Amino acid sequence: MTATTVDAVQDVAPPAARTRPAPAPTPFRRVLRVELRKMFDTRSGFWLMASIVITSVIATGLTIILGDRDTLTFEAFAAAIGSPMSIILPIIGVLAVTSEWSQRTALTTFTLVPHRSRVLGAKLVNTLAIGAVSMVVALGVGALGNLLTATISGVDTQWDISLSAFLQIVLANELGMLLGFALGLLFRSSPAAIVGYFVMNLVLPGLSGALGAAQQWWADNSGWFDPNESRFLLFDGGLGGQEWAQLAVTSALWIALPLLIGMRMVLRSEVK
Numbered sequence: 001m002t003a004t005t006v007d008a009v010q011d012v013a014p015p016a017a018r019t020r021p022a023p024a025p026t027p028f029r030r031v032l033r034v035e036l037r038k039m040f041d042t043r044s045g046f047w048l049m050a051s052i053v054i055t056s057v058i059a060t061g062l063t064i065i066l067g068d069r070d071t072l073t074f075e076a077f078a079a080a081i082g083s084p085m086s087i088i089l090p091i092i093g094v095l096a097v098t099s100e101w102s103q104r105t106a107l108t109t110f111t112l113v114p115h116r117s118r119v120l121g122a123k124l125v126n127t128l129a130i131g132a133v134s135m136v137v138a139l140g141v142g143a144l145g146n147l148l149t150a151t152i153s154g155v156d157t158q159w160d161i162s163l164s165a166f167l168q169i170v171l172a173n174e175l176g177m178l179l180g181f182a183l184g185l186l187f188r189s190s191p192a193a194i195v196g197y198f199v200m201n202l203v204l205p206g207l208s209g210a211l212g213a214a215q216q217w218w219a220d221n222s223g224w225f226d227p228n229e230s231r232f233l234l235f236d237g238g239l240g241g242q243e244w245a246q247l248a249v250t251s252a253l254w255i256a257l258p259l260l261i262g263m264r265m266v267l268r269s270e271v272k
Contacts, residue, residue, distance in 0.1 A: 026113055028122065035122040039096060039130070042103070048092060049130075055084040056138040060145035064152075072149050073158035077142035082169065082235060085138055089131050089173050090197050093180030096127045098190040106271045116267050124181060131177045135170045172234035176201075178255050179227075185262025200254070201228060227254040 039045050059080040067076060097120075100106040113119050150157040179200070183193040208226045212219035223229045223246040230247040233239050239247065 025115070026118075028118060031113060031118055031122040032125060035096075035119065036126045038099070038105075039092075039126060042099070045095065045099070048088065048095070051088055052085070052134045052138060053141070055088065056081050056141040059084060060141050064145055064149055067149075069149050069153040070155060072146070072153075073160045074143065074146045075160045077145050078139060078161055078169065079235075081138045081142050082173075085135065085173055086176060089134060090176040090180035091194060092130060093127050093177035094184040094193040094197065095190060096123045097181060097184030098188055098193055101188045102190050110271050117263070120185075120263055120266065127177055127181055128174055131174050132170060135173055139166065139169075168234040168239070172231055175231055175234075175251060175255065178259065182255055182259040182262055185266055186258055188266070204228065224249055225253075226250065 040049060060077055063072065063077055063080045100109055109119055110116050146159075147157060180193065180197050183196045184190075187193045187196065204226065205228050208218070208222050208229070212222050223243065227250040230239065230243050230250060233243055234247075
């Protein structure tokens with residue numbers, strides 16, 4: 001090889017390494033929109049959302065038909081509507097999470113959005129937003145029933161629920177949805193999470209009452225451990241300083257802690 005050939009080889013620049021630009025992360029607003037649409041896309045999800053309006057109309061109609069129209073107030077309609085809402089809304093919180101596993105879409109979802117915390121955050125925001133809007137719609141139906149009753153009976157319309165009382169009702173239902181959401185993260189199974197929710201809300205109060213009848217210490221301090229005792233008071237608007245403190249403690253113990261544990265399990269577990 002001559003010197004000229006060597007110089008020519010040395011002058012040839014090495015090929016530039018091809019770099020592939022990293023795709024921009026999916027905007028959180030788009031994740032919110034997609035997760036909200038997924039909650040309505042399935043037939044069960046659609047009818048579960050529709051049942052909020054359907055049960056509100058049925059509860060309002062039954063209150064007008066069966067109640068004493070001369071003494072009916074807005075509080076009576078709110079109480080009638082609140083019972084089915086306390087069942088439907090937590091189930092929505094459960095299915096917002098567990099649907100990814102029951103419909104086998106978790107792998108696709110977390111592949112398209114690798115940061116699982118963003119997906120879970122979007123689901124949580126949508127769940128709370130649906131809870132707040134649902135309560136506004138449900139109580140709106142109750143307000144129409146109250147106006148209709150006053151028109152039929154010829155009496156003055158009674159609006160005996162203040163804004164603070166309404167906000168406390170919304171808070172009580174939001175806490176129920178958060179509990180359902182936390183159980184959905186823990187179990188990632190719709191039947192298990194729903195059964196767990198009803199055990200906590202139907203079985204646990206009875207056990208707590210029986211224990212309080214046998215042990216005076218528990219009767220005096222059950223509000224610090226029973227998540228239902230102070231939360232149910234929100235529907236009556238009768239919380240004092242101690243009851244608010246008990247609500248904060250039980251919410252941290254039964255909602256925040258399971259929520260954090262469930263999120264950690266979802267973030268670290270293998271999705272198949």
